Amino acid sequence: MLSHPLLVEAAETLFVPCAIRNNSDGDADAKVREHFREPAWNNPVVHFLAADETALAPKLTADWSVHGLATGMVMALTTGKQAVPDWLALLADEEVARRRGLERAVFSQA
Amino acid sequence: MIATRAGWLDKVEITEVWFDPKRLPFAALLAQGQRTDCAQSVWTTTATQLETARQVLGDKATPLATEPKPDREAKYYLLQSPLRALPMTATQATRCNAELAPGRNGSPERWLSPRQLELLAKLRREPKKPWPLAIDVPLPRAWAALPR
Structure with a gap:
């Protein structure tokens, strides 16, 4: 999901992205991991946090999809009272709709 | 509306529409198509769509039986x-x-x-x-x- 250009752009421009390795010991990454009570060698997680470390959206633990990250970002921005740009809202809406299940119909002017 | 694709079906130029029925019910999509003169005929993909479309279009509403052929100049x-x-x-x-x-x-x-x-x-x-x-x-x- 982190290869999706719009998610990368959203992470880099609407948030302060911080990647922490979860397989190190005794270094700065390990300190951050322990601070947030994340076990080492666990599956990756995403925290959506305000500057005071308040959670702005539920931690992403299992939904490794464009849907999971896009909807988490929209919720985090909304909770943090930040504007959600149309392009990100559109991406999240599309992913939510696809997950719910789209319908198709065919129309003609004739 | 999530996506559209222009194409051909039964020698007629058509538009395929993919939509989220929770946010845009088929009846609303059909009504908008009627207002803009884009829905004189409809091929449906669910029983609910067919029932709704038949009430508005009569026998101009039929179940989709053949896959449309995409237009070479889609979009x-x-x-x-x-x-x-x-x-x-x-x-x-x-x-x-x-x-x-x-x-x-x-x-x-x-x-x-x-x-x-x-x-x-x-x-x-x-x-x-x-x-x-x-x-x-x-x-x-x-x-x-x-x-x-």
């Missing part, structure tokens, strides 16, 4: 513009194509991210560069295919 208005090479999601492409329709005087830029806008400016500055066509190509794949 016609995008194809005529530099946006044909711009990687977009399906919804972005549908919205931008509609914004470019004649008489609409729309602004496709409103649906694009800052990085897509930067790329669009480059596409406009360098129209002769052999940019790969991005229409109906998944966004990550179209983005990866851009020349460095």
